[in-house]
Amino acid sequence: MMMMKVKVSELVLVLSWVLCVSAEVQHENIYISGCSDSDGEQMYGLDGEELWYADFVNKRGVYPLPSFSNSFRYEEGVYEAAVADEHTCKLNLNLALRGMKDYPMENDPPSSPIIYSRDDVELDQQNTLICHVTGFYPAPVKIHWTKNGQNVTEGTSIDVPFPNKDGSFRQTSRLEFTPQLGDVYSCTVDHPALDQPLTRIWDVEVQQPSVGPAVFCGLGLTVGLLGVAAGTFFLIKGNECS
Template sequence: MKMKLLLFLCSVLWTSADGSAPVQHEDLAISGCSDSDGEDMLALDAEEMWFADFKKGEGVFVLPPFVDPMTFPGGYELAVADQQVCRSNLKVLRSTMEGIPLKKVPPSSLVIYSRDDVELGEKNILICHVSGFFPAPVKVSWTKNGQKVTDGTSINVPFPSKDSIFTQISRLDFIPQLGDIYSCSVEHPALTEPQTRIWDVELDNPQPSVGPAVFCGVGLTIGLLGVAVGTFFLIKGNECS
């Protein structure tokens, strides 16, 4: 995996809805590059809002449908200029760090889950959440029923934390069908082999089972039968006396 330099700026915004108690929000901007790749993104409160797609040559807003449309005039052109500065700094950093071993921390957490509640046959998104690693980035790959999947996959830029480790999220568009098995595998320089997590549609979206209901029904019937038998002998006993 090629070395990547990540430069980021972080500022804190203070806003208040009614002019009384201020609410703290964190506005994050990240610009990163390597010899063959680059990334530029904006986030608010650890949620990605916008990124530069250098392959398509445009800026892309990553916001849920209910959010009002936003614009960022000149954002993509600024991101392209940032890449030139980043690659220049990368050359300087490489010459400065030559011969110094790079600290490597493997991912401490790898979780896979669906964005929305699972409904068979309905479009959804699988999320592979990787955190606690250094340096960035990680390489994420997906499989469906043992076959590698690339269509409908995406990955965001790494999020730095205050303790100098990173978090990165990969997504897979999918339509859940009962019995399908998905996997998310992560590669990192600190790992001797990929870390993998499995997500099973059948296990994560179990179908309603009649087992517990039948069990409770039988138990209730036996309980009522026992009460009836006990009452019968109690009455007989009283008659005999």
């Protein structure tokens, strides 16, 4: 069975989704290939996790999962194959946009972001803040961090958008940090479907001297709207195989 969801702008993204079923186990294998005039994306995933994606800025393949959770590695040449696919995608981009220029533009806004620490918080011990957002279409969102009201770029990273089963996307950003008492962090998400960005605040506090640091999340809003390139997406759901 094939399902296609089409929305138009200056970005084309192609998603193939194959579901393989056996008598004992069921897995979802996902491959995303896409491009724009200035950017591109290649990603492989399994069972809701990103196994590998192409970092075209630094010209390398990335395995985003921790090494202890997954030792799987693709054969040599997978990044070079992704570069070749991007070249083909860009050759076809103008033809696809001309053929779909009369389709209406639609946007689905993201949910409020969720922010949490990777590990239990200990003062002066390095940790990672994680900001997760889901439910948006088209991809991607823009995510940026602040510390005590100042923009932070060092130590930040963001995964490529990952498809949900309803055709929307989810995306996760990370910030490496060392918690200090009284520090205040924020994660702000922007998307064309939002009237204004969504911000989640994360503080480090001491509740009781005998308890130690505790963290809590609070909602906040920021003003202004950052532009995000919207996109055209083909969602293709494949047949079952055994």
